[in-house]
Every structure is written in structure tokens, then in C-alpha cells.
Amino acid sequence: MEVLRLYFVMAIFAFILALCVPSINGQVPEPAPAPTSDGVAIDQGIAYLLMLVALAITYIIH
Template sequence: MTSMKVPALLLMAYFLLSIFLHPCLCLGLQNTSQITEAYRNDAKAIDQGIAYMLMLIALVLTYLIH
């Protein structure tokens, strides 16, 4: 029974990493002209991304403290 926990955990980790890293891989396959047209520096989007990361860190720290 315990021998099945490790492969299941590794499979779950692989699955989650593939979900989170798939957009990065897709961006790497596009042409650079398409990327520059589609993405521009938007200060509001950057600020929102930083805010989401800080909230995620606060959530994890709160979970670990309790």
C-alpha cells in the first residue's frame, strides 16, 4: 500500500507542473513578432500580478502558522 503512495504523489506533482508550465512552453513556440504584438508592458497588469503573488504568499504563511 505504501509503495503506491510515492508514484501517485509523483504523478500528481507532474500533472500540476505540466498545467502551470504549459503556457510558458506555448509562448516559447510562437514567433517573436506575434509575441510583441500580443503582449505589451501594462503597468496595471504587472501591479496586479505582484498583488496576486503577495496574497498567495500571505495565504501560504497563514496556513503554515496555523
């Protein structure tokens, strides 16, 4: 009797989950757009590198 009750609860849970999460039913989300670079990340990377070089030179001099 307990097994039947467990199966019933699992069936109800699966039904509610299927209604609430429609992406499980085979719908595929559209792919994300390709990342683009406007040069800001490259400029920031160069600035960080130059700051590290300046820090290293300052450390060596002192």
C-alpha cells in the first residue's frame, strides 16, 4: 500500500514538474549571440600590464 502511495506522489510530482518546466519537453533555447569586442578589454589589459611594469621598475629602483 505504501508503494502505491509513493508511486502516486511521484506521478503527481512529475506531472507538476512537466507543467512548470516546459523546456524539458524538447524546446531548445536559441543560441547566445557571439561575443564582440569593442577594444575596451584590450586597452584595459594593456593598461594593467603597463601598471605592473611600472610597479616592478619602482620596486627594483628602491
